[in-house]
Amino acid sequence: MNYVPQAPDEMLIVGHGLAGCTLAMTCYRMGLPFKMVGSSMPGEASMASSGLIAPITGRRYVKAWRIDEFVPKALDFYSWTEDLLGGKYFFPVEIVRYLSNPEFRNAWNKRLEDPEYQAYISDKTTPQLDQRDRPYGILTGGYRLDTPEWIIAVRSFLEEKGLLTILDQLFVQKDDPKGIIIYATGAVDKAIAKRIIPNKGESLLVRMPGWSIREIIKDDVFVIPLHEDGLYWVGSYYEPWPEHPEATLEGRERLVQSLTKIYPGKFEIVRQMVGVRPTVNDRRPLIGLLPGTLSQYIFNGMGTKGTSLAPFWAEQLLLHITQGMTLPEDVHPDRYIP
Numbered sequence: 001m002n003y004v005p006q007a008p009d010e011m012l013i014v015g016h017g018l019a020g021c022t023l024a025m026t027c028y029r030m031g032l033p034f035k036m037v038g039s040s041m042p043g044e045a046s047m048a049s050s051g052l053i054a055p056i057t058g059r060r061y062v063k064a065w066r067i068d069e070f071v072p073k074a075l076d077f078y079s080w081t082e083d084l085l086g087g088k089y090f091f092p093v094e095i096v097r098y099l100s101n102p103e104f105r106n107a108w109n110k111r112l113e114d115p116e117y118q119a120y121i122s123d124k125t126t127p128q129l130d131q132r133d134r135p136y137g138i139l140t141g142g143y144r145l146d147t148p149e150w151i152i153a154v155r156s157f158l159e160e161k162g163l164l165t166i167l168d169q170l171f172v173q174k175d176d177p178k179g180i181i182i183y184a185t186g187a188v189d190k191a192i193a194k195r196i197i198p199n200k201g202e203s204l205l206v207r208m209p210g211w212s213i214r215e216i217i218k219d220d221v222f223v224i225p226l227h228e229d230g231l232y233w234v235g236s237y238y239e240p241w242p243e244h245p246e247a248t249l250e251g252r253e254r255l256v257q258s259l260t261k262i263y264p265g266k267f268e269i270v271r272q273m274v275g276v277r278p279t280v281n282d283r284r285p286l287i288g289l290l291p292g293t294l295s296q297y298i299f300n301g302m303g304t305k306g307t308s309l310a311p312f313w314a315e316q317l318l319l320h321i322t323q324g325m326t327l328p329e330d331v332h333p334d335r336y337i338p
Helices: 018-030 067-085 102-112 147-160 249-262 303-323
Strands: 011-014 034-038 090-098 136-145 164-166 180-183 197-207 216-218 222-225 231-240 268-279 286-289 296-300
Touching: 011 018, 018 034, 018 067, 018 147, 018 296, 018 303, 067 090, 067 136, 067 147, 067 303, 090 102, 136 303, 147 164, 197 249, 231 249, 231 268, 249 268, 268 303, 286 303, 296 303
Parallel strands: 011 034, 011 180, 034 164, 090 216, 180 296
Antiparallel strands: 090 136, 197 231, 197 268, 216 222, 222 231, 286 296
16 A cells, blocks of 8 residues: 655654654654643653763674664754854763673684774773773663753753643553654553563662763673763663562662672762563564554554664654655564554
8 A cells, every 4th residue: 555645734752752752852843743742750761861872782793783874963963052052962982891701802802903993893991891890892872862961951941842742641642643643651651652661770870979981881781881980870680570660679680780880989869760662572662554454553562762762763653654664674674553
């Protein structure tokens, strides 16, 4: 069936987390008419997110899916929003990966020789890391979004322009609206986000006054330096299909145990955070027309990689709606939603 592009009088975006805010700002940038509604709920993943874009993943150090496309788009989009919002939220980062056994070291050395990985795999060293007497490699080309602060700034910007309404409870449009509606409701909306696997992650904000390493450390957990001196984001563990969205003592203790393996000094726990991410079995987002509807769309399932995926796919979805551009089959909602 051929898709007929639509020219809506106004699009309604449901959800005001990272996905919804990215869609809204992309609409604003493209000059498309829209309104956004949102409702704050326990376990909002965006407000607990590290915002990390790690271009290389896994123990074989492979490129993340389509990362060469996603990173330039993310850099362009977040830089544009910084100019518009008048703040600094998006930062380049380097990530330390410990090469704790010969298999990891061999895999790293092979990537060093691969020209397709030159933007991400380096032979850099630092005196601070050398002193720890653990073999390591440094990933380059990564970024981190200060997600909570960025979202707060975007929401404030949209509210001032009359484009965002905060509701007491989640808005769900049961019937096809006259215009277009896009659901960016994460893991909290079971009625719309079928086949989404809620995956709870817990993290800590800690002060580590004796820690001098400014690179991100990836070990059992991530240790991510924030912009306030001595403050770090530590996380995260994952719990699919959690019983509740609240933080737990067990999660706190597991994070502390993992942190002490990296940093044996004294630290102060400032806050424990929790977020329930929308994940999908095949690790691909759900983007496109909801099956059985004429003008309802889904923008969901980005899991831990929303910072990198959202800017690219927001533009793709809006071009699909307004210009008929084809979306790839591996993100079609109908692969999971009957």
